Amino acid sequence: MTALTVSEAIQQRGSVRAYTDQAVSRETIEEILELARWVPSNGNLQPWKVHVLTGDKKKQLSDAVFAKMGDQPQGEETDVRIYPKGVTDPWRARRTQCGETMYTALGIEREDKMGRLMQVARNFAFFDAPVGMIFTVDKSMVEQQYLDVGILLQSIMLLAQERGLSTCPQAAWSMWPETIRKTLCLPDSDRVVVGLAMGYVKEGDKAAHIQQQRVSLQEYVSLHGFD
Numbered sequence: 353m354t355a356l357t358v359s360e361a362i363q364q365r366g367s368v369r370a371y372t373d374q375a376v377s378r379e380t381i382e383e384i385l386e387l388a389r390w391v392p393s394n395g396n397l398q399p400w401k402v403h404v405l406t407g408d409k410k411k412q413l414s415d416a417v418f419a420k421m422g423d424q425p426q427g428e429e430t431d432v433r434i435y436p437k438g439v440t441d442p443w444r445a446r447r448t449q450c451g452e453t454m455y456t457a458l459g460i461e462r463e464d465k466m467g468r469l470m471q472v473a474r475n476f477a478f479f480d481a482p483v484g485m486i487f488t489v490d491k492s493m494v495e496q497q498y499l500d501v502g503i504l505l506q507s508i509m510l511l512a513q514e515r516g517l518s519t520c521p522q523a524a525w526s527m528w529p530e531t532i533r534k535t536l537c538l539p540d541s542d543r544v545v546v547g548l549a550m551g552y553v554k555e556g557d558k559a560a561h562i563q564q565q566r567v568s569l570q571e572y573v574s575l576h577g578f579d
């Protein structure tokens with residue numbers, strides 16, 4: 353295992369959208385999730401459930417979504433809102449920039465609507481990663497518990513990074529809550545929050561390392577009461 357510091361893991365992690373077919377061992381997955389049990393949550397509610405998919409089960413979920421995508425390109429009614437309605441600047445501009453950076457790296461033109469749709473669809477194959485995860489919370493949970501899920505998600509990504517694995521968090525999966533519940537036999541009370549692809553990066557692929565920008569420290573931090 354590569355001994356990364358937390359700082360290195362944070363710097364080296366990036367959303368990877370191209371994977372080799374090299375399997376990830378059950379032991380590695382369990383080790384990551386065993387360590388991730390120790391993440392904090394408000395009131396120690398540990399409000400999450402993590403559904404880990406591989407092999408036929410993963411394919412079954414992808415197939416179920418692909419079977420519906422043609423008729424329902426917008427997906428199903430979501431359990432959680434993915435973006436604010438009519439998102440405004442500066443967030444709108446950042447989202448546009450993010451999309452443009454990705455599509456430019458992939459060589460997909462703005463006018464190539466089908467190409468862009470196909471890239472969205474890649475989400476539902478977990479970008480061919482050997483492992484996919486779906487994160488759910490009970491429908492009684494409120495906003496603070498979704499923060500807890502975010503903390504869990506990033507911790508899993510960093511633990512994966514430490515083990516030479518790559519990841520891509522995927523809000524896209526929240527577009528298919530009914531299909532996910534049906535395929536994974538989840539109760540109606542389970543809300544689908546986010547997905548995660550995990551596996552070994554396919555070096556050399558255009559979708560392997562897409563570098564996204566960040567706003568500066570000055571733009572997002574206000575220091576109060578310092579000299």
Ligand SMILES: Cc1cc2nc3c(=O)[nH]c(=O)nc-3n(C[C@H](O)[C@H](O)[C@H](O)COP(=O)(O)O)c2cc1C
Binds near residue numbers: 366546
């Ligand atoms: C909660 C969350 C959901 C995301 N959903 C998707 C997604 O559905 N599909 C995708 O390709 N990338 C998704 N991303 C990746 C973001 O686009 C990416 O994190 C951002 O552009 C910064 O790039 P980086 O992760 O490579 O540093 C998601 C990221 C987060 C944190």
